[in-house]
Amino acid sequence: MRTIYLNGNYIPETEGKISVFDRGFLFSDAVYEVVSVLDGKLVDFNGHVQRLARSLSETGISGAPDTSSWLEICRALVSRNAVEEGMIYWQVTRGAPQDRDFVFPPADTPPTVLAFTQSRALADNPSAQRGLRVVTMPDLRWGRADIKTTQLLYASLMKNEAIARGADDVWMERDGWITEGSAQNAHIITTEGVLVTHPLNREILHGITRAAVLPLVAQQIEERRFSVNEAEQAAEAFVSSASGFVMPVVQINGHVIGNGTPGSATVQLRQAYIGWARHTAI
Structure with missing residues (x-):
């Protein structure tokens, strides 16, 4: 049985309990x-x-928790759950006041702090061999996509809609401009060999994997918006995320990207990132 961390304690996942008034539960706060x-x-x-x-x-x-405490928590969870490959999720809510209220609780209300592991193949993910098929849909999320909150309902709805349409995931767009995927930053490589990635602003999450990947890129980089049409005509496309690393995209809205298989530049970038990740992991 998996061990989780909840509010200072390492406990079996079946024993994890929070208040029904926790603001993370009631407000996605x-x-x-x-x-x-x-x-x-x-x-x-x-x-x-x-x-x-x-x-x-x-x-x-x-x-x-502060940085050293998070490091201790993560290493303890890796050890207790014998995780060789996978992810650790951290979640912090504004806590559990005595009742439901739009007004924030008193400043001394302790936050709810949760962390848990998921064992999963990352480096040898089969999706990296075949590539992803994505479809575009309107980005109707709130205007602060740069904050990594638990307000993930819309992204979840769009991903499930994409699967229902026979794709693997969604790329969201605003007024014809691609923002990002359901849980990934989106990138294309043009037929001229330029890597294009959305600039860091409030429309997208400021990806940690994105930040690590860009210095490894051999191509010229342009941080600018790109359209759905430009994406459909790209030579290569890929997404980056903590759980997927660099993941090729081989189809957008039914348009085959390149020859329909992961592009060489994307494959090389994925391997370069995995090498960097193994070398720098702590």
């Missing part, structure tokens, strides 16, 4: 992070803990 595990070590830990701190600051949630 919570932020989270996910850190990958390779060879029993944490990938890009500092990047993720820094982004969590930003999300906490932007939402005004206080009282979460």
